[in-house]
Amino acid sequence: MSDLIKLSITEALTALRNKEFTAVELVRSHIEQSEKNKHLNIYITETFDKALSMAKIADQNYHDGKARKLEGIPVGVKDLFCTKGVKTTAGSRMLSNFVPPYDSTISQNIENSGTIMLGKTNMDEFAMGSSNTTSYFGDVINPWKAEGNDADLVPGGSSGGSAAAVSSFSVMAAFGSDTGGSIRQPAAFTGLVGVKPTYGRCSRWGMVAFASSLDQAGIFTRNTKDSALMLEAMMGFDEKDSTSINKEVPELVSACSQSIKNMRIGIPYELMKTEGVDNEIIQMWEKSIEIMKAEGAEIVNISLPNAKYALAVYYVIAPAEASSNLARYDGVRYGHRTNKDNLTLEEMYIYTRSEGFGDEVKRRIMIGTYVLSASHMEAYYLKAQKVRRLIVNDFNDAFEKCDAILLPSAPSAAFKIGEKQDNPLTMYLNDIFTIPASLAGLPCSSVPAAITKNGLPLGMQLITPAFDEYSLLRASSAIERGVSDIDFIPRGF
Amino acid sequence: MITEEELKKLQKLAKLSFSKDELDGFTKKLNSVMAMIDSLAEANCENIEPLRSVSDMYQRTREDEVTVGDIADQLFANVPAQNAAFAKEVKCFIVPKMVE
Numbered sequence: 001m002s003d004l005i006k007l008s009i010t011e012a013l014t015a016l017r018n019k020e021f022t023a024v025e026l027v028r029s030h031i032e033q034s035e036k037n038k039h040l041n042i043y044i045t046e047t048f049d050k051a052l053s054m055a056k057i058a059d060q061n062y063h064d065g066k067a068r069k070l071e072g073i074p075v076g077v078k079d080l081f082c083t084k085g086v087k088t089t090a091g092s093r094m095l096s097n098f099v100p101p102y103d104s105t106i107s108q109n110i111e112n113s114g115t116i117m118l119g120k121t122n123m124d125e126f127a128m129g130s131s132n133t134t135s136y137f138g139d140v141i142n143p144w145k146a147e148g149n150d151a152d153l154v155p156g157g158s159s160g161g162s163a164a165a166v167s168s169f170s171v172m173a174a175f176g177s178d179t180g181g182s183i184r185q186p187a188a189f190t191g192l193v194g195v196k197p198t199y200g201r202c203s204r205w206g207m208v209a210f211a212s213s214l215d216q217a218g219i220f221t222r223n224t225k226d227s228a229l230m231l232e233a234m235m236g237f238d239e240k241d242s243t244s245i246n247k248e249v250p251e252l253v254s255a256c257s258q259s260i261k262n263m264r265i266g267i268p269y270e271l272m273k274t275e276g277v278d279n280e281i282i283q284m285w286e287k288s289i290e291i292m293k294a295e296g297a298e299i300v301n302i303s304l305p306n307a308k309y310a311l312a313v314y315y316v317i318a319p320a321e322a323s324s325n326l327a328r329y330d331g332v333r334y335g336h337r338t339n340k341d342n343l344t345l346e347e348m349y350i351y352t353r354s355e356g357f358g359d360e361v362k363r364r365i366m367i368g369t370y371v372l373s374a375s376h377m378e379a380y381y382l383k384a385q386k387v388r389r390l391i392v393n394d395f396n397d398a399f400e401k402c403d404a405i406l407l408p409s410a411p412s413a414a415f416k417i418g419e420k421q422d423n424p425l426t427m428y429l430n431d432i433f434t435i436p437a438s439l440a441g442l443p444c445s446s447v448p449a450a451i452t453k454n455g456l457p458l459g460m461q462l463i464t465p466a467f468d469e470y471s472l473l474r475a476s477s478a479i480e481r482g483v484s485d486i487d488f489i490p491r492g493f
Numbered sequence: 494m495i496t497e498e499e500l501k502k503l504q505k506l507a508k509l510s511f512s513k514d515e516l517d518g519f520t521k522k523l524n525s526v527m528a529m530i531d532s533l534a535e536a537n538c539e540n541i542e543p544l545r546s547v548s549d550m551y552q553r554t555r556e557d558e559v560t561v562g563d564i565a566d567q568l569f570a571n572v573p574a575q576n577a578a579f580a581k582e583v584k585c586f587i588v589p590k591m592v593e
Contacts, residue, residue, distance in 0.1 A: 097574075101567035200548045213546055243550055312533045315526060323507065330508070332586050337573035345591040349508045362509055363523060369507045370495060371530075380530065385543030387536045392544060424522050425529055441547030466547075 004029040005169040009226040023058035023072030030074040034170040040141045042165045043119035044079045045087045054116045071114030076165040076174035079120035082206035083107050090208040091123040091135040094336045094356035104206025105238045106217050113233035122161030125358045127210040130430035132160025134360045143168040143490040147455040153414040156186030163190040166220045174220045181434025183218040184446040188409035188459025191448045191488035195227045198466045199441030200245035203238030211321035224477045228252035255473035261296030266402030268304045277411040284450035288460045291482030302398040306390040310435045316371045316384035323368025392440045404475040405463040409446035413456035437463045443472045447479040448488040494524045
């Protein structure tokens with residue numbers, strides 16, 4: 001039974017079709033693994049009973065020859081996506097009792113493809129964080145530990161629960177969201193493949209909003225081919241989302257076995273001098289360039305001169321959009337309402353929101369309110385939008401010279417829980433490499449590419465032009481092939 | 494840097510309230526973030542238009558017809574526990590009195 005959890009999605013689907021085991025056995029093995037790893041605090045809500053019922057239906061579908069594309073595959077779903085009848089909290093006290101009466105389009109799409117949800121995974125509150133230490137429901141613990149050191153490490157964030165779920169073999173894939181790096185950075189910290197498709201590829205209908213011009217659903221898996229399968233099921237036009245792009249979903253699985261010979265890989269060498277980046281990250285970057293060269297790719301020097309402003313742009317635009325999106329949480333129609341008595345309406349709003357939101361969320365709402373206020377809007381919000389255009393222009397110029405850009409996903413390996421808490425800026429710097437692609441809405445991935453001296457995974461990031469997820473997976477799989485001698489499995493798993 | 498006066502105004506706009514102790518620690522952290530954000534002033538944006546969205550968005554329209562109806566029960570399913578039974582019975586959201 002324990003072998004079942006080590007299978008790839010492709011292997012599991014073949015085995016299910018050949019009736020080597022049942023979907024019930026597959027799901028049960030993952031439930032057992034999830035229960036063994038309760039201490040990681042992966043799930044906010046477990047849906048094990050429902051999962052077993054759905055597994056029985058999956059087995060019937062296989063029997064009747066009606067199996068859907070991903071029939072029977074156990075997955076985790078970030079608690080940011082509304083799931084009908086199943087609590088959806090966004091990791092916050094504000095929504096701790098909220099049970100959606102409808103499914104998000106993403107949840108519906110993945111259910112329609114036959115996947116089976118084992119639970120709603122833990123996350124930083126309202127997707128604001130890089131460590132999964134701001135959740136109302138407690139920290140998530142990384143399945144990885146440094147050699148000779150028992151300290152609990154962060155899985156990264158905000159999709160920390162989803163990352164820990166896949167990395168601990170509790171599910172075969174997990175859905176997350178990426179606004180400034182919330183899939184790519186935790187993927188790097190947990191030795192996984194993490195993919196954020198082009199902005200507009202995945203519907204945001206039913207996805208609890210953080211920053212509407214940046215939010216995008218994405219996927220964690222243990223290899224690129226599994227990612228390709230999941231992305232084909234997730235992506236697609238949705239009329240209910242006005243930012244959804246009406247483009248055909250490409251076939252992606254074949255990209256993962258395509259050579260990258262003659263592909264032009266752009267390296268922003270100037271970013272190698274970024275302050276605060278660990279030496280082992282730079283070494284991994286240099287080694288990854290050699291991997292690309294060895295497969296016949298052409299290495300091109302590119303420049304992203306305005307990337308140095310990306311952090312500032314993001315921490316104006318994202319909080320501004322968040323302050324607007326989170327204005328709906330007022331205790332009137334759903335969610336937390338203060339228990340205090342004899343309040344005016346205004347007081348009810350203030351107590352509800354002050355009680356319902358954690359510190360990081362309140363900080364971002366305050367920043368957002370400030371940069372949108374009448375006397376500051378020009379200097380901050382409008383200026384940030386202009387610099388955002390400069391960053392997009394940088395990428396457009398770079399993609400005249402290259403087909404994909406290669407750079408690290410994060411400036412360090414996973415750090416200890418409790419570190420980087422004194423100054424929010426140290427936490428924000430975790431996203432220094434991921435934010436530029438988010439601002440430009442480009443498809444991007446993180447692929448495990450090295451292990452540090454003390455046994456922790458590191459990830460490399462690929463970025464490609466808008467809607468070119470095919471080249472993204474093609475380039476990502478080259479890194480994967482180049483490090484195929486490394487087992488990205490946490491000790492003891 | 495954000496002044497104490499501005500902080501009071503922001504709290505009112507954002508409908509948030511902090512105790513004096515909470516505010517001291519909060520203000521320091523907030524201002525360290527603002528110091529980083531101030532680096533935007535260096536960027537040269539002459540003749541650059543603000544970017545509102547990375548995608549070619551346009552407002553899609555549809556026919557003005559009801560496609561989803563009879564969902565009152567769903568709309569009131571998550572009303573706050575205070576007065577929940579009454580709210581579901583009268584199909585109104587119950588709030589503190591605001592009009593004399």
